[in-house]
Amino acid sequence: MAGWDKLPGIVTTSLKARGEQLALAARISAQTGLPLVPRGKKAVEELAGEWNAVHVIVVKAGKVACITGQYEFFFHPGMSALRIKEIKSGKNDTMINAMNLQPGQRLLDCTLGLGSDAIVASYVLxxxxxxxxxxxxxxxxxxxRHGMQTYRKAAREVLDAMQRVVVQNEDHRRLLEVLPDNRYDVVYFDPMFRLPQMKSSGINAFRPLADHRPLTPEIITQAMRVAARRVVVKDSKRGSVLHKLGFNRFEGGGKRAGDIWHYDQGRLTGDIMNTREKIPLLIIAGPTATGKTAVAVRVAQHLAGEVVSADSMQIYRYMNIGTAKPTVAEMGGVPHHLIDVVDPDADFTVANFQALARQAIQDIHQRGKLPLLVGGTGFYIDAVIYNYDFSAAAANEELRAHYKHLAEQKGNDAVHDELRQVDPETAARIHVNDLKRTIRALEIYYQTGVKGAMFREKNKVAYPGYDILFGGLYYERDKLYKRIEARVDRMVAEGLVREVRGLLDAGYHRGLVSMQGLGYKEIIGFLNNEYSLAEAVHMLKRNTRRFAKRQLTWFKRYSNIKWIDMEKYDTIDSVAGVIEEYVAAQFPNR
Known part of the structure; x- marks a missing residue:
């Protein structure tokens, strides 16, 4: 292999590795895109020579290390534990003071490196x-990422802080260009390798892997746009580029570290105020079969509103009966958006929904109408009213290819089983045949080191563009379950079986995300002679009841929701009247 170009690296294990070590090595190979090489009985230097590899990642018992020549790099919290101890004792930390960090804020560390600064910031936040x-x-x-999640030799508060850090393999130059304005409170850079420090063997082990490119005015300008409060940079004594961009020298960071500079956005105290007019947004949510569409249409008719559907199934064309999609008559002349958006085999994500829904809300508002966000898909509603950062776990094509190959070789069960081992909560929400979502959940876990539910919580902040009035409709359990069963019977009578058969005949197979929806997966089983129609209907009623229970649990998390007990009102008009009173009180200028 002497004639080959140098490989960036390979992944292997320690001698006599078993079980978890082998599995971890496979995951790191997928994350890094580097080939996984069996160790056998060979020395690391021998493997590096055979593969002409610059770096060798060795998965050992309790540690993952990168060996480059005579140097070995592995995770260690460094000075972060001591700095946290000093902060607890009341001492000042120069970096924290420069950032002016307050609990609950959001920090983007653009140059993570060994992660010491990020750990200290996580403790403070x-x-x-x-x-x-x-x-x-x-x-x-x-x-x-692996080290922060598995390191154990530190105080509890240090371990908690490092486990909250979301590690993302991303070039900040690319990400800063696509992040929205004011996405983070503070953006931080520590381009530590511009001035070499040759005395530290630990740093020298890391040096060949570091990004040596200098900061540019273009990068800093993007950071100033993304940061709502401050941009903080550790730079050389002169800091000429920073000074020209309006930065101030905060404090000397010592002979080795250089100076710390910051750019103050002028919003260091109090809430971040958005000077643009907030759009009034009425949300009508609740479990399935509570009458959301009928109530929303009546309110929209009375208040000159338009409906934006927040239903993850009604986006699909040709799927009408099983999704309880409103008919033209049921829409009552009220424009409805985000219904019949894509075909059943389309690749449609919550990020797509977020962009389309916000655009629709903006358009409705600009035409002088009241936007109503209506539906029972809680995550879709969250995506609109919270600033979920869907770039926080970028696509990893190598990892995706790995799991697609695993599914081809051993079936979807094998991929789903791995998700169940690392993130059982997310696995419980994803069908075993929904390979795409299963792989995405694994991708989030291995890219960020956190589980799906925690990832969503870490990557959301209230969207500042809306003045929200949140209404929720509900029935007591027995009444709701009777309504669900009546709805299912009505769907079957209206031709649900015929609709599902038509979709299958058109080539939309049961493995599609759309065809895993309630009503479709149960009827597909009947059409495939797996059980009778009566059994399919029974399963659909049971599954819909369970779904409604999960919906109610989701919506109960909102502290600002105004719940309306539908059984207390005789007509849709009376329910609409209650909501209209809420609207008049909160949006008096409409």
Whole structure:
């Protein structure tokens, strides 16, 4: 292999590795895109020579290390534990003071490196805060991510802080260009390798993997746009580029570290105020079969409104009966948006929904109408009213290819089983045949080191563009279940079986996300002679009841929702009247 170009690296294990080590090595190979090489009885240097590899990642018992020549790099919290101890004792930390961090804020560390600064920031920000660390090297990102999640030799508060850090293998140059304005409170850079420090063997082990490119005015300008409060940069004594951009020298960071500079956005105290007019947004949500569509249409008729559907199934064309999609008559002349958006085999994500829904809301408002966000898909509603950062776990094509190959070789069960081992909560919500979502959940876990539910919590912040009035409709359980059963019977009578058969005949197979929806997966089983129609209907009623229970649990998390007991009102008009009174009180200028 002497004539080959140098490989960036390979992944292997320690001698006599078994079980978890082998599985971890496979995951790190997928994360980094580097080949997984069996160790056998060979020395690391021998493997590196055979593969002409610059770096060798070795998965050992309790540690993952990168060996480059005579140097070995592995995760260690470094000075973060001591700094946290000093902060607890009341001492000042120069970096924290420069950032002016407050609990609950959001920090983007654009140069994560070994992660020491991110860990300290995570401690200060607390459980409600968010720290996202960007690392351009996939090798460093994989080692630091694994280390932060598995390191145990530190005080509890240090371990908690490091486990809250979201490690993302991403080039900050690309990400800063696509992030929205004011996405983070503070954006931080520590381009530590511009001035070499040759005395530290630990740093020298890391140096070949580091990003040596200097900061540019263009990068800093993007950071100033993304940061709502401050941009903080650790730079050389002169800091000429920063000074020209309006930065101020905060404090000397010592002979080795250089100076710390910051750019103050002028919003260091109090809430971040958005000077643009907020759009009034009425949300009508609740479990299935509570009458959301009928109530929303009546309110929209009375208040000159338009409906934006927040239903993850009604986006699909040709799927009408099983999704309880409103007919033209039921729409009552009220424009409805985000219904019949894509074909059943389309690749449609919540990020797509977020963009389309916000555009629809903006358009409705600009035409002088009241936007109503109506539906029972809680995550869709969250995506609109919270600023979910869907870029926080970027696509990893190598990892996706790995799991697609695993599914081809061993079936979807094998991929779903791995998700169940690392994130059982998310696995319980994803059907075993929904390979795409299963792989995405694994991708989030291995890219960020956190589970799906925690990932969503870490990557959301209230969207500042809306003045929200949130209404929720509900029935007591027995009444709701009777309504669900009546709705299912009505769907079957209206031709649900015929609709599902037509979709299958058109080539839309049961493995599609759309065809896993309630009503479709149960009827497909009947059409495939797996059980009788009566059994299919029974299953559909049972599954819909369970779904309604999960919906109610989701919506009960909102503290600002105004619940309306539908059984207390005789007509849809009377329910609409209650909501209209809420609207008049909250949006008096409409």
């Amino acid at each position: 607390g459980k409600e805060g968010v720290v996202v660390g960007l690392e351009s090297s996939p090798i460093v990102a994989a080692i630091v």
